[in-house]
Amino acid sequence: MNVVSLASGSKGNAYIVEQDADALLVDCGLGPRIFKARMSEFFSADIRFHGVLLTHNHSDHISGLKAFLKSNPDVPVYANEMTADAVVYETGVSPDVFVRFENGQDFDVGPFYVEPFSVPHDASDPVGYLIKGKKTYFHATDIGTPIESAGKKFASASLATIEFNHDSQMLHTSGRLPSLIRRIVGPRGHLSNDEAAEFITKWASPSIEKVALAHLSQDCNVAHLALEAASSALTSKGLNGVAVEVFCQDKVVAL
Ligand SMILES: [Zn+2]
Numbered sequence: 001m002n003v004v005s006l007a008s009g010s011k012g013n014a015y016i017v018e019q020d021a022d023a024l025l026v027d028c029g030l031g032p033r034i035f036k037a038r039m040s041e042f043f044s045a046d047i048r049f050h051g052v053l054l055t056h057n058h059s060d061h062i063s064g065l066k067a068f069l070k071s072n073p074d075v076p077v078y079a080n081e082m083t084a085d086a087v088v089y090e091t092g093v094s095p096d097v098f099v100r101f102e103n104g105q106d107f108d109v110g111p112f113y114v115e116p117f118s119v120p121h122d123a124s125d126p127v128g129y130l131i132k133g134k135k136t137y138f139h140a141t142d143i144g145t146p147i148e149s150a151g152k153k154f155a156s157a158s159l160a161t162i163e164f165n166h167d168s169q170m171l172h173t174s175g176r177l178p179s180l181i182r183r184i185v186g187p188r189g190h191l192s193n194d195e196a197a198e199f200i201t202k203w204a205s206p207s208i209e210k211v212a213l214a215h216l217s218q219d220c221n222v223a224h225l226a227l228e229a230a231s232s233a234l235t236s237k238g239l240n241g242v243a244v245e246v247f248c249q250d251k252v253v254a255l
Pocket residue numbers: 009010013058060061141142215
């Protein structure tokens with residue numbers, strides 16, 4: 001089971017979960033040209049998309065959806081009711097493309113079993129996903145508070161993508177508007193390196209094999225700070241053998 005980030009961050013997000021050429025796209029915040037170019041770096045043309053899973057309606061997660069559906073008209077889009085309605089309004093995609101789910105209600109997509117769970121973030125009704133194929137994959141990229149219900153999902157995963165959005169000190173000295181800083185650090189904003197590391201420390205279990213650090217702020221974080229925070233959290237749990245990758249805005253990274 002492969003997890004590949006085509007892009008990760010506030011300028012666009014798109015993640016592929018694939019096994020044996022069966023694939024899910026998690027979010028579609030990349031334009032068609034870059035999407036195709038980055039896909040071809042890692043995948044052959046015979047990949048089959050069984051669905052798009054949307055986490056929430058922020059533009060960095062949905063801006064490329066309409067173009068993706070133009071090239072892939074038969075691929076259904078999975079979202080909860082409020083996210084689907086917001087995405088129809090914001091992108092102009094047809095409401096008919098959606099398979100609407102309720103948070104906490106699991107469903108099958110192709111060979112994958114998908115468990116959507118609520119996360120705190122300032123969007124319509126944001127979710128993270130636990131995706132079960134040959135491995136169990138945890139995905140949460142925009143999560144303002146490291147809540148217990150997400151932690152329990154993470155504890156069952158062997159692969160995981162977790163937001164490491166910002167370094168607190170870099171954010172507070174960034175010169176950004178105080179209102180924006182308040183939004184980012186707020187309970188429905190984004191996780192700092194320290195908060196994400198605490199989440200790992202609290203919930204990581206021996207089942208975990210690989211962790212990707214995602215949605216890093218380009219102005220208020222650097223990869224080595226996120227990596228240090230994640231590595232020391234894993235070490236504190238005796239999980240030194242876990243592979244850690246940093247997902248990037250501008251290039252393909254495989255977990
Ligand atoms: Zn985002």
